[in-house]
Amino acid sequence: MGRLLRVPFLVDLIRTADPSGIRAFANDDRLDRNFSGRGPLLNRILTRKVRSVLAVKGVPLPSVAPRGDEERARTQAELQVQLDAAAARIVDDDSVTDLARVVRGLEDAPILEHAVQQTVGRLFAKDYRATEQSWAAAQLLDKAVHSMNPLAAIFWRITGRIAHAQDLLAEMVHHDRAGVHATGIAVHNLVRGFKIMRNLFAHPNAPDPAAGDSVVARCLQAPESALREASAEASVGVDEIRPGTLVVLDLKSAQQHDAGPEIVFLSGSWSQCPAAAWVPALIRAVWERALQLPPPCPERVGGPFRVESTRVEAARRRATYRSILGCNLALQFALGILILAAPVWFCRSLGLVPASGEDLVRIWGVTLLLLVALYAAGWFDPIYTRWPNMVGIVGRYATAFLYLFLRGRFLWLALFDGVFAAALTWAYSQVIRAELMSRP
Numbered sequence: 001m002g003r004l005l006r007v008p009f010l011v012d013l014i015r016t017a018d019p020s021g022i023r024a025f026a027n028d029d030r031l032d033r034n035f036s037g038r039g040p041l042l043n044r045i046l047t048r049k050v051r052s053v054l055a056v057k058g059v060p061l062p063s064v065a066p067r068g069d070e071e072r073a074r075t076q077a078e079l080q081v082q083l084d085a086a087a088a089r090i091v092d093d094d095s096v097t098d099l100a101r102v103v104r105g106l107e108d109a110p111i112l113e114h115a116v117q118q119t120v121g122r123l124f125a126k127d128y129r130a131t132e133q134s135w136a137a138a139q140l141l142d143k144a145v146h147s148m149n150p151l152a153a154i155f156w157r158i159t160g161r162i163a164h165a166q167d168l169l170a171e172m173v174h175h176d177r178a179g180v181h182a183t184g185i186a187v188h189n190l191v192r193g194f195k196i197m198r199n200l201f202a203h204p205n206a207p208d209p210a211a212g213d214s215v216v217a218r219c220l221q222a223p224e225s226a227l228r229e230a231s232a233e234a235s236v237g238v239d240e241i242r243p244g245t246l247v248v249l250d251l252k253s254a255q256q257h258d259a260g261p262e263i264v265f266l267s268g269s270w271s272q273c274p275a276a277a278w279v280p281a282l283i284r285a286v287w288e289r290a291l292q293l294p295p296p297c298p299e300r301v302g303g304p305f306r307v308e309s310t311r312v313e314a315a316r317r318r319a320t321y322r323s324i325l326g327c328n329l330a331l332q333f334a335l336g337i338l339i340l341a342a343p344v345w346f347c348r349s350l351g352l353v354p355a356s357g358e359d360l361v362r363i364w365g366v367t368l369l370l371l372v373a374l375y376a377a378g379w380f381d382p383i384y385t386r387w388p389n390m391v392g393i394v395g396r397y398a399t400a401f402l403y404l405f406l407r408g409r410f411l412w413l414a415l416f417d418g419v420f421a422a423a424l425t426w427a428y429s430q431v432i433r434a435e436l437m438s439r440p
């Protein structure tokens with residue numbers, strides 16, 4: 001029913017993108033979301049990550065809570081009633097007009113991501129106002145739950161950024177965990193959908209007023225995947241599920257073959273999404289309102305494309321900066337290790353006699369490694385973590401000058417820090433400029 005990946009002590013996972021397989025697994029009594037944190041290494045890493053990222057104060061969000069969790073089931077049922085009612089009166093909603101202005105590409109429209117997050121947030125808090133910080137928090141949770149980078153996970157944990165993002169999102173929805181799931185995780189599916197709608201309106205496309213049904217189908221975007229774990233009682237069956245086996249339901253890929261609510265929202269299963277009626281109603285309402293709006297002024301035609309292209313440019317600049325910084329950090333890390341491992345050799349190669357003992361030189365190596373750890377914070381997120389980048393650039397200029405004064409073979413180190421300081425200054429200024437240009 002799916003692709004099995006089983007390596008003793010390392011991983012035990014089944015993955016399926018087959019719609020009939022997904023339906024069967026979604027209703028399989030042996031599968032749940034207990035995420036025990038036991039099993040082979042990769043299973044542990046994956047379930048621990050899900051449990052720590054998709055939670056508030058250690059309590060799991062409803063979308064990853066176990067089947068038998070009574071509060072989850074109650075929230076799901078209550079939310080479904082609330083959202084079904086909201087779906088019926090969605091046409092009168094102010095948020096719909098904001099979103100319609102966004103997809104129409106109007107000059108004074110809000111930023112798409114903020115408008116979507118605010119629309120979802122207002123289901124939980126009438127005064128919800130999406131900000132750059134709330135959107136960054138949602139992006140971080142989404143990135144963290146999909147990331148397979150162990151260094152990034154360690155960094156996020158040490159700096160407490162995940163907890164901060166969870167707390168911020170929770171505060172904004174009055175500590176409703178379903179609200180945190182909606183504004184931090186589910187919101188990304190809606191954003192992808194409204195980007196598709198924005199492209200349908202973008203010049204030179206001519207929107208077809210009769211295409212409502214197909215537009216809703218196109219803009220309805222399933223989540224990447226849903227995760228299940230076989231319970232301890234699961235006995236070996238023909239499909240090779242064992243206790244602890246992880247099952248990944250590839251909803252996004254399955255949607256290519258079957259776009260029904262049983263796949264997109266897992267409707268009909270115990271974990272069905274309570275927003276299965278509200279989301280299509282919102283998409284349709286925005287489409288219809290956008291059709292009524294006047295097209296953007298001629299000089300703004302192509303605006304959304306321009307915005308998109310400036311975002312691509314911003315992403316390109318970020319990638320360049322991160323490559324230069326990554327290269328610098330790798331070299332600095334290697335230098336730190338070298339100093340630690342061979343302090344005497346290192347001193348001699350600089351033309352120095354380690355008069356004060358090897359330990360002092362080793363402290364230099366440790367300092368370099370600590371600086372790498374400090375500067376690495378800026379590599380992970382150059383935009384929202386600006387201070388390590390700024391401090392890093394200024395610091396490199398300072399050390400370049402210091403080495404310059406020391407002369408001799410220190411000039412090589414001065415060259416190293418000076419060249420990287422100049423390259424990083426240039427690349428970082430481009431990053432900031434491109435980022436500002438991408439936010440009209």
Ligand code: HEM
Nearest residue numbers: 062063076178182186189221222226264265266271273275
């Ligand atoms: C395009 C938008 C959306 C899609 C495609 C979607 C899809 C899904 C899917 C597939 C699940 C099941 C996850 C699993 O079993 O592991 C789910 C669960 C859930 N969704 Fe959505 N969702 C969307 C938007 C929303 C919104 C806007 C809300 C809230 C306003 C919401 C609230 C929930 C909740 C609370 C659950 C957990 C249900 C439970 O197991 O108790 N979703 N969603």
